Amino acid sequence: MSRSARGPEAGAVASQGGSDQLRNLLAVTDTALTRLDVEDLLSELLDRIRLVLDADTAAVLLRDGGSDELVARAACGLEEEVRQGVRVPVGTGFAGRIAKRKSPVVLDRVDSTTVANPILWEKGIRKMLGVPLLNGEDLIGVLHVGRFDDRPFTGNDAELLQVAAERVAGATHARQLAIESAAAALLERSLQPSRLPRLPGVQLSARYVPAESRLVGGDWYDAFTVPSGQLWLIVGDVAGHGLNAAVVMGRVKSALRAYALECESPQDALQRTDRKVLHFEIGTMITVICVVSAPPYDRFDICSAGHPPPVLAVPGQDAEFVDIPPAPPLGVIPDVARTATSVDVSDGATLLLYTDGLIEDPSQPIDDGLRKLRSAVRADDPAIVCQTVMRHLIGNRPPPTTSPY
Secondary structure (H helix, E strand, C coil): CEECCCCHHHHHHHHHHHHHHHHHHHHHHHHHHCCCCHHHHHHHHHHHHHHHCCCCEEEEEEECCCCCEEEEEEEECCHHHHHCCCEEECCCHHHHHHHHHCCCEEECCCCCCCCCCHHHHHCCCCEEEEEEEEECCEEEEEEEEEECCCCCCCHHHHHHHHHHHHHHHHHHHHHHHHHHHHHHHHHHHHCCCCCCCCECCEECCCCEECCCCCCCEEEEEEEEECCCCCEEEEEEEEEEECHHHHHHHHHHHHHHHHHHHHCCCHHHHHHHHHHHHHHHCCCCCEEEEEEEECCCCCEEEEEEEECCCCEEECCCCCCEECCCCCCCCECCCCCCCCCCEEEECCCCCEEECCCHHHCCCCCCCHHHHHHHHHHHCCCCCHHHHHHHHHHHHCCCCCCCCCEEC
16 A cells, blocks of 8 residues: 365175276276265265166265264265265264264164154165275275165275275365365455555555465455445465355455444454354464554554554665564464554555465575565555565565465
């Protein structure tokens, strides 16, 4: 800103045939990934798994986020599980025991004493086999198959299902990540300001650059006015990456806008937002810097919650970091009394807000990044300042995090 995701022999034959079918299943998985969402992908794979194991039913339950519950996501022959939104606590019933043990379980009797979901015995299933879906050591769900007759599942069946489960887990995890990344990127773009405020005596410019990994993060910026005429400038960074960080970012951004309509000072808005984060976003850490100015926009109140300090450049002088008192990020310590620092921004001066992605370089100390930033900022047209800063600090080096400048 500038002012101006049966029998040994028969068994051997069945295993060989199953292996052939499994190879066919695995061969189509990568192709399926490119065109199906998670539910359709799972349904397609389950249909093939059911044929490979000569089973009547097949189903996948996925762990619901970081909770201790499994949710039915796809099924063949057990579609009721999905339609009714069946949820099974980890450790409870057939699927819950598989999830807790992270090992295969075979059931020779299916009734209320062995399974938690009544759909299974009401459907007439008499034998079941289930295995965990794992991503490394992390449980992502359970895959199980069932038969209506008394043919037991063999050790070969269990091995075959475990191999299939590894493929299902990998395909599901990869597809979930792809879908979440696309959703997060869309959310991220939608939450950027459609336009920057146009005010007499103030010019605004911004840059928003994705990370090299293309992982969507929780960084955002905002610039808006309220009915009183106050200008609010906000830059924030939600710890973490992916859809969850982007969703939290959206909620926090909306909360700050709402509080800006009720509060006249940045410290009051951040204190209210901090209470919201501590109550509703447990375990989340967010750094934010909030800057507020009223007409004629020559004095700015700055409140920081663990965020890097802004840079102020006055005409004819070297740029300096604004000296603001350290304060913890949002969501860390309850009942923090936050304060604001007032800074005069004279005609022609430039005030730069940024996230740490601009100054962080794994190959260099952060102090080097800070020095480079300060030397790149001059009192000038904000669009030129953004261009200069990006050229000097980023160049052809993608930033390590998604960062607004």
